[in-house]
Amino acid sequence: MDAPYELIYYTGVPGRGEHIRLILEEAGVSYKDNSSYPIDKRREAVTAYLAPEYKGERGNPPYYAPPLFKHGDLIISQTSNILMYLGPKLGLSGSRENDIYRVNALALTALDGLSNEVHDTHHPIAIELYYEDQKEESWRRSKEWIKGRLPKHLGYWQKVLESEECGQGPWLLGNTFTYADLVLFQASFPQCLDGVQFAFPKAMNQAKESGKYNKVFELWESVKARPNIAAYLASDRRQKYDWGIYRYYPENDVVAE
Amino acid sequence: MDAPYELIYYTGVPGRGEHIRLILEEAGVSYKDNSSYPIDKRREAVTAYLAPEYKGERGNPPYYAPPLFKHGDLIISQTSNILMYLGPKLGLSGSRENDIYRVNALALTALDGLSNEVHDTHHPIAIELYYEDQKEESWRRSKEWIKGRLPKHLGYWQKVLESEECGQGPWLLGNTFTYADLVLFQASFPQCLDGVQFAFPKAMNQAKESGKYNKVFELWESVKARPNIAAYLASDRRQKYDWGIYRYYPENDVVAE
The missing domain is CATH 1.20.1050.10 (Glutathione S-transferase Yfyf (Class Pi); Chain A, domain 2)
Structure with missing residues (x-):
């Protein structure tokens, strides 16, 4: 699938979204991150998916909480689930069967x-x-x-x-x-x-x-x-530790x- | 793989192990469950895997907590992980891609x-x-x-x-x-x-x-x-709700x- 990887997460805190950022950064692939949106659009980019009127889309159920991850028609939640989806694609979930x-x-x-x-x-x-x-x-x-x-x-x-x-x-x-x-x-x-x-x-x-x-x-x-992690940690893509x-x-x- | 399915979990409480029992019962497949062991062997069947001297086996890392699940050489922990392993094998994790x-x-x-x-x-x-x-x-x-x-x-x-x-x-x-x-x-x-x-x-x-x-x-x-769930709930394989x-x-x- 050539669709872009897209992380949807609250900005301003590393939080659970940070685990997703790290796997993508380590693999050196490009991804969209709503942290890079203009400040007035950032929170909205997440909460739109959690609003009472949001009923899911493209065959995906509605979500309970971020991080969310979008890849083509698939939009999934839950940190460990997103990592498990990405792991084999990025060659970061081991080499043996199972x-x-x-x-x-x-x-x-x-x-x-x-x-x-x-x-x-x-x-x-x-x-x-x-x-x-x-x-x-x-x-x-x-x-x-x-x-x-x-x-x-x-x-x-x-x-x-x-x-x-x-x-x-x-x-x-x-x-x-x-x-x-x-x-x-x-x-x-x-x-x-x-x-x-x-x-x-x-x-x-x-x-x-x-x-x-x-x-x-x-x-x-x-x-x-x-190398990729060190470069990322030094970049302004790394969210500040805060609250x-x-x-x-x-x-x-x-x-x- | 023709190896038997084997649940390793504390007996006497449904707990987290119960989610694994339900998927196996719904699918109508046979499985070993250490709840059926003689009473003096039950707890030991779990704690052997958690002891300080247990260092993993057959290429599997040691475990933090049960439930554990054994299938051939694979022994894995974490409830949601075990369910995800079994889901596709038992035809209980949906039909569409992803x-x-x-x-x-x-x-x-x-x-x-x-x-x-x-x-x-x-x-x-x-x-x-x-x-x-x-x-x-x-x-x-x-x-x-x-x-x-x-x-x-x-x-x-x-x-x-x-x-x-x-x-x-x-x-x-x-x-x-x-x-x-x-x-x-x-x-x-x-x-x-x-x-x-x-x-x-x-x-x-x-x-x-x-x-x-x-x-x-x-x-x-x-x-x-x-039907399979009703039969299971009525059976003595269903653990009693307790503490x-x-x-x-x-x-x-x-x-x-």
Whole structure:
């Protein structure tokens, strides 16, 4: 299909759309991104698909939430689903039979653990309420997350990267770089970002210095150094980290005891 | 591949494994299920795959959490991923080109909204803490969920079922029954269950009586009446609803004002 790739996502935050941008950038293919629209058109480009009167088009059902992805007549939602659609087309979902399912499982696990769970630390009661109306609960959830979940997640990724069955790194499937590496990178990015730090920089520094998760932090550096990714991160196409999935509240920046 | 299908999941709760059971039962294919193991072997059949010393096998990475699914040399995790693997093999992921991505998006949306979010209403602070240690927060989250999310989710599914682009029901893709219908059924099942009710029976009754979501409740009845599903629900292979994703706490059983 010669139709252009088109990402439809809220602009001004990397958010879930960023995973889609990274796979396209890594593959070096061109794509449309409504972030590049004039400012008054950007939000509208997304909300038109979510309006009550939007009933789907070209045989596609209506959508619950962005990111959306358009390719010819197909318009689909759900981050992991869009990645799974693009993976084989861009040669980034492994080379063996059924690798697409191995890669999708790894991507879903990274999205669940490091993206959704972190988001919920600042909105434990309801996404519709302000942070200020759930501050106490947010602090409690952050503390528990750092103690119980962060080591479990980092330990899991270290285990995958050490696994002989998976080739012992440097990538999640050994020598084969896939989009699961990009998802793990992006899902943990805000906690590792030099300079401005989001969510839990203290706990991440503690984890890094422990040496227990060295392969995870190495993977992170290796993704950042890939030529197409490095060029993208330095470009103005990369959205600024701000007020999206990851937020920095100093009071929640705790460490495990 | 002639290898048997094998579900590996905690027994005694329907949980996330139930979505896999339903697609296999609907298709009328035989499968192994460790729920049928002797009681002392059941938990072990799952935890062996999650132990620190388990490093993956036959080229598959180690796993973060069940359900797992085995088919020949392939062992994969993640509910939506397993469904996507089985869908085309069992003829339950649509008939048009790229329908697998439409079906996967619908399944992911139902799992996110009606399964994960409901689970978090009784564990808003941490999955590792007892309900009793997050009771106040759980009540607050339940109240907000009923008010803000439940109508949004039900409204979305009604919209899909009303969409001319999708054939206006009875199934999510019009006349084509897919596993997304099974996921929507199963994700909302505990709230609709006759007799024993889980999570939010009062709010669900209120939603049903409003008539605003009639197509969603009709789909629910139609899935339940499919011959293979009806036979399965009446069999002893169906796990009892108990203390899993959905829990009934009378104090959280509130209605929207």
